[in-house]
Amino acid sequence: MRFDSEEFAELAKKDFDEAWHAGAGIQEKPAFSRRYPRNMLQPAKPHPVPETIQKLRDAYLRMGFDEARVPVFIEEQDVYRQFGPEASAVLDRVFYLGGLPRPNVGIGKKQIDEINSILGRIISADEEENLRKTLHAYKKSEIDGDELTHELAVVLSADDGMIVKILDDVFPEFRELSPESSRTTLRSHMTSGWFITLGEMWDRQSLPIKQFAVDRCFRREQEEGPTRLMAYHSASCIIAGEDVTVEDGKAVAAGLLSAFGFTDFEFRPDDKRSKYYVPGTQTEVYAKHPVHGWVEVATFGMYSPYALAAYGVEIPVMNLGMGVERLAMIEYKAEDMRVMTYPQMYPPQFSDLELATGITLREEPKTAEGAEIAAAIVETAKANGDAESPCEFLAYESDTYGGRKVRVYVFEAEENSKLLGPAALNDVFVSEGKILGVPDTSNFRKVRDKGVSAGISYLDAVANLAAARVEEGFMTGECGEVHFKMAKVPSDVNIAIEPWAMRYVTDNNRKLDLRGPVFTAVRWEIE
Template identity: 60%
Template sequence: MIFDTEHYKKLGKEDFESAWHAGPSVLTPPSASSLYPRLTYSRARVHPVFETIHRLREAYLAIGFDEAENPIIVDEQEVYRQFGPEAMAVLDRVFYLGGLPRPNVGIGKEQISKINTILGRDLTGDEEESLRKTLHAYKKSDIDGDELTYELSVVLHTDDAKVVDILDQVFPEFRELKPESSRQTLRSHMTSGWFQTLGAVWEKIPHPIRLFSIDRCFRREQAEDSHRLMSYHSASCVVAGEDVTIEDGKAVARALLSAFGYTDFQFRPDEKRSKYYMPDTQTEVYAAHPDHGWVEVATFGIYSPVALSEYGIGIPVMNLGLGVERMAMIMNKAKDVRELCFPQFFPVRYTDTELGRGVSLIQEPETTPGKTLVRSIMETATAQGSANGPCSFKVFEGELMDTQVRVFVEEPEENAKLLGPASLNEIFIYNGAVLGVPDTEKFAEVRKNGIPTGISYLFAAASKAAAEIEHAARQGMETTVQVKMAKLPGDINLKIEPWVRRYITDNNLKTDVRGPVFLTIRSEIVQNEEN
């Protein structure tokens, strides 16, 4: 049995995507926004490794492979069965599982005396006997470790805190325990599980058998580096049947990798030659990608009949595998697998657009009239900005918070302009910095290539004033809001989220919103003429 290689050659990315999207859709329940009205819904980020796993799963399913889960804990003897004399070299790179032995705890007069001191009373004879029986049951594994504290608290008629003190102060045997290794290992490669799985099913299910598994493997590397982790994901499959040949590996590689945009393939002999593969069948798969050129993406081979016979498997088996993290690195053009997998432990990188989402206003009006007031303040202040003080211009008269108010923008000082020189500055994010800049030739580069936040000093100050006037009107009070010299973001009602501030600090960037605003906005209560 072989795959129809020509058929798989014809399958491209669009064919696979059509197959994937034909499955049931995953939709956000329509009632989600009503259940969680405070949440803003947007498409969240996916982790590149798990996105790659998702695409590989869908690709395997689309070409007819059933999903399987292989054992993750593998006995040492399985490695000997698969590798023969080479097993010792292979075992050098595996993790052995260990555990703490159960201590043989003695209870004498000294221990009883210490327990009595902690409890503040003497143990009864029944309590002493129950204590001995409980510790003996723990030694025989009749009681689990996470149940010991509770069981002791029951027999000693005390609380868990005192039991913890007893274990710590009276029985040093628990503190002095050292882990002991077993002969169980963590799977270092998916093959160790495939032999066991195929050995269990090959005579019980129809042939050809097509199975895949995408799961973690663990390898005790000397050190982790930019291309190597001790824990990684293997995307592995097997095809088992009477007529399986090396051509099946080529066909599966073409079919699987076409979903990732690869079109041309080269199959090169792999010089590593693992013992569980037949001689001259271990093959590296290189694929040409329009963005990445020729890259090694997978390895396949035919399992050795000698290794298969250890599990009583009487049919040929082709195995193909690839490292998910390596594929994700290629897809994301990543240079360091550690940063790709664990970005939380590396410096965060934000675009200017992303940083702009973290810049907003501290105070804003709550009502529609309040928002109208902001526009009126800005329009009048802009139109009369060069007027010399003392001067005053009415910008609003009407109902606000069920109170009739008038609002003025004014300059009380003589020979001072209504608007300060920085009032029309706008906030831009430029190369990670938060900058308040005017529309001048000096700052043309910032305004051309920076990301505008849509916030000017005047808009921020007017929003602050409108919010405070609303608050005052609700209480039937008048108020005056002044914004003078801006030195810090808060001076102009600008809110910069903590994560943006931390990013700026960590990267030695700057926030510069300095400038003279000198804007005064005053509200007064309109008295009811009938009164």
């Protein structure tokens, strides 16, 4: 189920901890920061590739092109029809489709004995015969591979687990199968599919025919690189009609790129001269990339009459193919197509602001009264932070807290000290990927001015933990106290760092320092 932002926010406001419904007269506080992290209500990020595809689709449709789907599986003979003698070299860059052959499984006395041993009983003559028939039907492709286990389970009246063991132990032929290649290839460029499509429709529709398709192509590159992938998207189109020329290709390319706001592009003759294009018409389209300079994003040309004749097509055809990922690289200023397309495969980069959203409280009060207690602790501690110890200050008092009287004190029992330790007022900042607890002093002015505040101080964090403990005391009717001493790790001051943020810090050798002497305590009395 999905909600728009208003619906989701409304649900978040209503999400209370049901455990507190039994508390007499306690006003509940939404556990928003615990259940709904701050970044969950931010707009989601679309992927650059489908976003670019959608813009290309809109541009093509506005220019009067009908959307089409062209074949993905291309027979080897079609490659020869399109490329002629050059096909042998072209086929070196395509993927051939392969599959596992159906094994011819023999069933002798040895196999029957092993089946009996696994099942713990002797199968009947009818079961043996039906077993042979089922395996034979599988061999003849009358039974699909994903149905075989179930069919054998029915024949032998056994569960699927035993059938899997039988196939693995008794019939090693299944495990030892090796894939065999067919003569069917995966489409390496959209042209392969357009020839087949044109052959079926050119004389059945009114001219000119204007169609486009945005879909995957597969090319067996020696290796992938910053501007090259083995599986990529091509935004390809054709214009077929009596008066079609190569100038139509320039117009389409200009129209597509201008839809993205590009004006810095140019046309260059393509020296590769594919056999399926008329000599002198094959043209490359380049757009400027801020890092890689001029990047080829499209190619267009007029299909060769000889290649078209192989499919019975008797009219001129202009074809243009545009690399979606390369265009997206320019649009999104990406430096590596692999990282842009498959970001989950590469370490993500987070800004200081994004890292700050991953810093939260480990525990916090669940009720509105609990939030008031936390705020009162902070206010009282700040007002009396320099008081000489031993000392104690009443921070909160109420006789309406669920019908019970509650008093909360901030105190320091040790002598020759102060109510608050030197680090109690430290604030949590993220600066250049480092997570730091820093005081408001001139020595840390650069961190505070250039960094991003997580909106949490050590005192805020410990006050929220203390308030949560007061709530627990209310439920049990017990008084208590909580002490905060030297902070060595974030949990010592009730601070949690999301795993993804911690992973980023450690992967990038950034500093995490939330240490410091807090030295204060909170106690509560419940009557």
